Amino acid sequence: MARKTGLGRGLDALLPGGDNGADPDLEGQARGEKAAAKRFGPESHGAVVQIAIDQLVANPGQPRKNFDETELRELADSIAEHGIIQPVIAADSGDGSYIIIAGERRTRAARLAGLTEIPAIIREYTDQKRLEVSLIENIQRTDLNPIEEAAAYKNLMDFSHLSQEELAVRVGKNRSTIANALRLLKLSADVQKSLENGGISSGHARALLAVTDKNAREKLFKEITGKGLSVREAEKRAAALNVTPAAGEEAAPEAKPPKRAAELNAMEEKFIDKLGTKVVIEGDLSRGRIHVDYYSMEDLERLYEILVR
Numbered sequence: 318m319a320r321k322t323g324l325g326r327g328l329d330a331l332l333p334g335g336d337n338g339a340d341p342d343l344e345g346q347a348r349g350e351k352a353a354a355k356r357f358g359p360e361s362h363g364a365v366v367q368i369a370i371d372q373l374v375a376n377p378g379q380p381r382k383n384f385d386e387t388e389l390r391e392l393a394d395s396i397a398e399h400g401i402i403q404p405v406i407a408a409d410s411g412d413g414s415y416i417i418i419a420g421e422r423r424t425r426a427a428r429l430a431g432l433t434e435i436p437a438i439i440r441e442y443t444d445q446k447r448l449e450v451s452l453i454e455n456i457q458r459t460d461l462n463p464i465e466e467a468a469a470y471k472n473l474m475d476f477s478h479l480s481q482e483e484l485a486v487r488v489g490k491n492r493s494t495i496a497n498a499l500r501l502l503k504l505s506a507d508v509q510k511s512l513e514n515g516g517i518s519s520g521h522a523r524a525l526l527a528v529t530d531k532n533a534r535e536k537l538f539k540e541i542t543g544k545g546l547s548v549r550e551a552e553k554r555a556a557a558l559n560v561t562p563a564a565g566e567e568a569a570p571e572a573k574p575p576k577r578a579a580e581l582n583a584m585e586e587k588f589i590d591k592l593g594t595k596v597v598i599e600g601d602l603s604r605g606r607i608h609v610d611y612y613s614m615e616d617l618e619r620l621y622e623i624l625v626r
Contacts, residue, residue, distance in 0.1 A: 365404045368437045373407060373424050374414050376451055383462065383513065384425060392422065393429035401427060404436035408447065418442060418450050445477050453488055463522070464513045467498040493619045497593035500526055508538050517541055520548035520589060524555045527595050527610065533558040548586070552595050578602050592623060 405420025417424055418440065427435050442450065452469045461469065474484050481499070485492040501512065501522055508525060511517045521541050528534040537558060541551050581598050588596040588607070595610040611617040 365436045365438055367434045368407065368415060369434045370424065370428055370432055372414050373405070373417050373435075373437075374410070375421055376417050376447055383465070384422060389422070389426050389429060392426035396423070396426050396432065397430040401432075401435050404438050406440055406450070407437045408440055408442055415439070416447070418447055445473075449473060449477075449487065462513050462515075463498065463501055463519050464509045467501045470495055470498055471502060491623070493593065493623050496615070496619045497523075500593075505535070505538075511538075511542065518548065520586075521546075521551050523589070523593060524548060524551035524595070527552070527555045527612065528558050530558070548589070549582070552589075552597075555595070592620060594620065 401423055403420070403423070405423055406418040407415035407420075408418055410416050415437065420437075424435065452473060470484060470488075473479065473487075474481070477484075479487065481492050481495045484490075485495050501509070501519075504512070504522060504525060508517070508522065512519070512522050517538075525534050525538055525541075528537055537551065537554055540546055540554060546554065578601065580602060585596055585598045588598070588609075592609060594612075594616065597608040599606045599608065609620060611620055
């Protein structure tokens, strides 16, 4: 059976009007709607209700930790003019407040816009489902930086005792994408912070992961940030740092690479992005070889899955 590569039902299935016949959380949704009906009146059952914005609290399992202030202000200006088009999804915490399951960015922007209440749909979810829905919402909107996404995957795997394969099916991603993201958590705190802030790219991070020695990896990180190395330059330095000269010998100077067709450079970058590892194309536009590096049995299986499936 072919794997489902989309995001499954996505958030649409969490909103009223969707096909929820096979939804495992249907009973939870019904309980949430009954709680809403009890608090807001029978007409709120299965409908959008208005909740005081001060009653909404952040989801502790929200994978997104950083919210761009400029983007929030732009969204706040739009909300001030047009209102909130899509309601947030929230869960009744039982103490008069509501945990935001999906829509924290909209809620923050609404506060900036001066709104006192916003539209919401009440649902009841387990802690596991709260984390899962928040993760899927952010992935669908590409709102997470690489480290936030990797941390969210790990939290969901740990919390729900899921394998990489099971998680991939759950969130509608390829297993290789999950594995590649989780590798980023092996980087030092400084490198992860730089990746979060956009100081380095995911390609730079993969080049750093290719360096086996911790001190050499830190050296390369400083070179990338200090000299502004491109991804290809970082990969070449990573390969050089992995070659340790014998005692008493000096490392051979780096040979200046021959000029080659720009098309090959572009293809090489695409291979790197797709496979999530070091890829080198040797040759010209008529013939040559492609070298693909792997760093463990798991990494080899991941590449096999991408290339052979």
